Amino acid sequence: MKKIAVFVCVLALTVAVTSSKPKSVSRTVVYASTVECKNCQKKVLENISFEKGVRDVSVDLPNHSVKIVFDEAKTDTVTLAKAIRRLGYEAKVVQFE
Amino acid sequence: MRKTRWYILALACWAWCQPGAGAQTPAGNPAAQMPDTVGIYGERKDTLSEVVFTSSGNGNFLSKGKDIRTEVITAAGLCKMACCNLAESFENSASVTVGYSDAVTGARQIRLLGQNGIYTQMLDENRPVMRGLAAPFGLNYVPGQWLESIQIAKGVTSVINGVESMTGQINLEHRKPTDELPLYVQASTMNDTKTDFNLASSLQLDEEGRWNTVLLGHVDGNFRSMDHNGDGFMDDPRQLQFNLGNRWLYAAPSGAQVRFGVRAIRDTRNGGEMPGMTHKMSVAWQNAAGVREEDKWAGRWTSDILNQSYGGYVKAGFPLNEANTSNVALVSDYTYYKMDADFTTRMYQADQHSVFVNLLYQNQDLEQHHFTLGISEMLDVMGEDFSYDVHAGASDWDPSRWGAQLLPPGVGNHSGTRLNDAGVFGEYTFHSADETTFSAIVGVRADWFNLAGWRFSPRLTLKWAPVEALVFRANGGRGLRYSHPIVDNLGVLSTGKTLCGPFMEHLLEDAWTFGANATWYLGSSQKTYLSLDYFRTRFTEQMVLDYDFVPDGGTAGQAILFRPLSQIGSGYSHTDNFQVDFSTEPVAGLTLTLTGRWTDARQSRIAPGATDDVKPMTSRYKGVFNAQYATHLNKWIFDFTASVNGPCKVWDFMRGYQGMYQDGYTPVYPLLYAQVTKRFKGVDLYVGGENLTDYRQPSPILNPADPYGPDFDASCVWGPLMGIKIYAGIRVTIWRTN
Numbered sequence: 001m002k003k004i005a006v007f008v009c010v011l012a013l014t015v016a017v018t019s020s021k022p023k024s025v026s027r028t029v030v031y032a033s034t035v036e037c038k039n040c041q042k043k044v045l046e047n048i049s050f051e052k053g054v055r056d057v058s059v060d061l062p063n064h065s066v067k068i069v070f071d072e073a074k075t076d077t078v079t080l081a082k083a084i085r086r087l088g089y090e091a092k093v094v095q096f097e
Numbered sequence: 098m099r100k101t102r103w104y105i106l107a108l109a110c111w112a113w114c115q116p117g118a119g120a121q122t123p124a125g126n127p128a129a130q131m132p133d134t135v136g137i138y139g140e141r142k143d144t145l146s147e148v149v150f151t152s153s154g155n156g157n158f159l160s161k162g163k164d165i166r167t168e169v170i171t172a173a174g175l176c177k178m179a180c181c182n183l184a185e186s187f188e189n190s191a192s193v194t195v196g197y198s199d200a201v202t203g204a205r206q207i208r209l210l211g212q213n214g215i216y217t218q219m220l221d222e223n224r225p226v227m228r229g230l231a232a233p234f235g236l237n238y239v240p241g242q243w244l245e246s247i248q249i250a251k252g253v254t255s256v257i258n259g260v261e262s263m264t265g266q267i268n269l270e271h272r273k274p275t276d277e278l279p280l281y282v283q284a285s286t287m288n289d290t291k292t293d294f295n296l297a298s299s300l301q302l303d304e305e306g307r308w309n310t311v312l313l314g315h316v317d318g319n320f321r322s323m324d325h326n327g328d329g330f331m332d333d334p335r336q337l338q339f340n341l342g343n344r345w346l347y348a349a350p351s352g353a354q355v356r357f358g359v360r361a362i363r364d365t366r367n368g369g370e371m372p373g374m375t376h377k378m379s380v381a382w383q384n385a386a387g388v389r390e391e392d393k394w395a396g397r398w399t400s401d402i403l404n405q406s407y408g409g410y411v412k413a414g415f416p417l418n419e420a421n422t423s424n425v426a427l428v429s430d431y432t433y434y435k436m437d438a439d440f441t442t443r444m445y446q447a448d449q450h451s452v453f454v455n456l457l458y459q460n461q462d463l464e465q466h467h468f469t470l471g472i473s474e475m476l477d478v479m480g481e482d483f484s485y486d487v488h489a490g491a492s493d494w495d496p497s498r499w500g501a502q503l504l505p506p507g508v509g510n511h512s513g514t515r516l517n518d519a520g521v522f523g524e525y526t527f528h529s530a531d532e533t534t535f536s537a538i539v540g541v542r543a544d545w546f547n548l549a550g551w552r553f554s555p556r557l558t559l560k561w562a563p564v565e566a567l568v569f570r571a572n573g574g575r576g577l578r579y580s581h582p583i584v585d586n587l588g589v590l591s592t593g594k595t596l597c598g599p600f601m602e603h604l605l606e607d608a609w610t611f612g613a614n615a616t617w618y619l620g621s622s623q624k625t626y627l628s629l630d631y632f633r634t635r636f637t638e639q640m641v642l643d644y645d646f647v648p649d650g651g652t653a654g655q656a657i658l659f660r661p662l663s664q665i666g667s668g669y670s671h672t673d674n675f676q677v678d679f680s681t682e683p684v685a686g687l688t689l690t691l692t693g694r695w696t697d698a699r700q701s702r703i704a705p706g707a708t709d710d711v712k713p714m715t716s717r718y719k720g721v722f723n724a725q726y727a728t729h730l731n732k733w734i735f736d737f738t739a740s741v742n743g744p745c746k747v748w749d750f751m752r753g754y755q756g757m758y759q760d761g762y763t764p765v766y767p768l769l770y771a772q773v774t775k776r777f778k779g780v781d782l783y784v785g786g787e788n789l790t791d792y793r794q795p796s797p798i799l800n801p802a803d804p805y806g807p808d809f810d811a812s813c814v815w816g817p818l819m820g821i822k823i824y825a826g827i828r829v830t831i832w833r834t835n
Contacts, residue, residue, distance in 0.1 A: 039273075039275065039276065039277065043277055043832055046830070046832070047778065047779075047832060049730040049731070049732075050730075050732075050776075050777065050778030050779075051778075054730070055729075056729070056730070057730070085835060086834045086835050087832065087834055087835070088277070088833065088834065088835050
């Protein structure tokens with residue numbers, strides 16, 4: 001039991017330290033994509049979420065688009081588009097803020 | 098073993114090497130977007146068809162869109178526990194109570210609406226499964242990691258899947274051939290040495306997405322026997338299970354679909370006393386005339402079980418017009434199951450061939466009016482060979498007064514028993530123009546049972562949503578099934594009690610269930626809701642057991658009487674169930690659910706002098722609290738579940754055993770579960786604990802020192818048999834890429 005308590009504390013500290021890092025500039029990009037089904041949506045969410053610099057990702061199935069919020073210092077729109085294409089879907093920037 | 102290892106390795110390599118180039122999204126393939134259930138039956142709203150993909154990590158929830166009250170356990174929910182098998186998937190649910198059949202075989206059983214899980218129809222993508230002989234261990238043979246979602250519906254459901262649903266229906270959606278997951282591997286191990294390994298590989302074999310397949314593999318087992326409570330018996334049997342499945346989907350350009358698959362299971366379980374035990378035989382045996390001195394001693398009492406099953410299915414759907422508003426579908430399934438159980442003093446060897454065929458015509462030409470017509474055939478051919486040692490004193494009993502039969506050793510050989518249910522059915526569905534405000538489903542079946550004749554089964558489901566945030570549901574109807582007295586009550590094999598009554602006969606059990614549900618969604622999100630429901634199940638015929646039966650000349654606790662409810666004067670058997678569910682997401686990523694269930698189960702007692710009619714061994718209430726927190730993008734997931742399990746009445750003969758159960762009830766006990774998951778790209782690592790309070794049922798085996806005696810009983814289980822469990826595991830997911 002003691003070991004579990006220690007492990008949980010370490011995890012909690014790790015999460016706390018990670019979340020307390022200074023935030024850098026976030027940019028938002030929207031790609032027109034060929035994502036059309038729930039299976040595709042799941043595939044994009046499960047993979048793009050773990051791309052370096054990605055802070056948020058959502059898939060709009062009716063509009064066939066993928067919206068990504070990312071850290072400009074860590075990645076860019078070309079890298080992210082490549083990541084989407086690697087999953088088998090088109091990715092064309094339609095909006096960038 | 099070596100061959101199996103090579104096979105798994107080769108399979109993994111093959112899956113890994115599948116070309117991903119040109120991977121095309123299956124968007125153009127409609128089959129890719131629908132679960133098997135929908136693919137064949139159309140998008141029905143009363144059957145259990147929905148697969149929920151969620152990225153929020155929400156594990157269990159009540160479906161808002163269903164016409165019938167349905168709890169959904171998603172893929173995320175299946176990852177909350179170690180979830181080695183289907184039974185463990187229900188630990189978070191208050192609707193379903195999970196327990197053990199006995200203290201030696203490791204067989205798990207569930208209860209829904211206060212009744213044994215045998216009255217809940219189990220479906221594998223709308224094919225009835227885990228029937229008859231396959232029921233006692235069925236929950237152990239569905240690996241949780243093979244599943245995409247589970248839907249639990251309370252009350253009687255659609256007539257389309259047969260008439261065996263009495264208290265509810267549980268539908269299992271497996272991983273799909275169309276999933277773009279060439280390789281999924283999961284492995285976990287527990288501190289009790291239980292180890293699981295699962296593999297799934299979904300492959301799309303052509304560019305057009307016509308041919309798709311999923312390979313499923315599972316191995317689990319444990320390497321050590323433990324006896325924590327020092328009663329001389331293993332807490333869990335030594336066990337080794339191999340489980341393989343292969344499912345296919347062919348989607349023709351015309352819209353026709355054919356799904357087929359095969360399955361094979363082999364499981365060995367060796368439980369009972371720890372090695373090295375010897376016993377003096379029972380006093381009655383020792384004193385019987387003519388017993389030689391060397392025969393007064395016996396080796397250790399063991400339970401050795403070998404279960405094997407093989408099967409396959411074909412489902413085909415053919416549109417009759419371009420819009421697919423009219424179609425025909427064929428669903429067929431064959432399963433062979435063989436159980437070879439040796440409980441030292443009792444032998445049960447049985448096999449079962451099961452065939453299920455369903456032919457349906459569906460019409461949805463009119464938007465608000467849909468109807469389905471069909472015929473079905475459900476045939477089981479069983480062979481049973483049951484023998485057991487009747488303790489010496491039982492030969493003096495006079496069973497005639499109870500109309501009961503006392504089976505002498507070696508007589509219970511029934512081969513070629515045919516249990517046939519041929520049915521014709523129709524179902525009409527009306528939906529309001531907006532498809533959400535009101536719906537009514539009226540279904541009728543006429544079934545011919547070869548041992549009981551014709552039976553007519555009406556069913557009705559209503560749903561009304563006067564405002565968007567409020568949904569009322571009601572359903573009711575009749576359910577029928579053949580009883581399998583021994584396998585439905587497998588625990589009777591791990592007792593020394595003498596069995597009395599028609600325990601080798603297959604009675605047609607008959608029940609009516611009615612219930613209602615109200616769900617109030619708070620706020621704009623569907624994640625906050627309050628749900629109340631009430632269900633009542635009343636049997637008009639049932640195979641009833643009584644452990645308190647005392648034959649003339651007998652002693653309490655040494656016999657079990659099986660008796661049809663209709664043969665008990667003014668006999669009754671019913672349960673009332675109330676449940677409250679509350680779920681909310683107070684902050685992003687944090688989901689809290691609180692559920693409470695109260696059950697009042699009553700049954701006529703056969704034994705004279707029985708204390709009251711409260712049904713023994715049925716938990717009165719259960720409360721479950723679950724908290725789950727997922728950090729942004731689900732990179733960390735923390736899950737905590739606490740449950741409080743209410744008392745159940747024990748059999749009268751158990752009162753005062755070792756100073757326990759003085760008031761006739763078991764104690765209330767808590768259970769705690771926790772899990773932490775760290776997710777990386779394609780890899781999840783998790784650690785967790787089960788039964789963290791380390792609560793165990795004290796003395797789960799009655800009279801363990803004399804397993805050859807008439808008072809020995811390992812079937813009176815009401816609580817956890819295993820103490821605290823710590824586990825760790827890994828899930829590796831490889832997605833199809835360009």
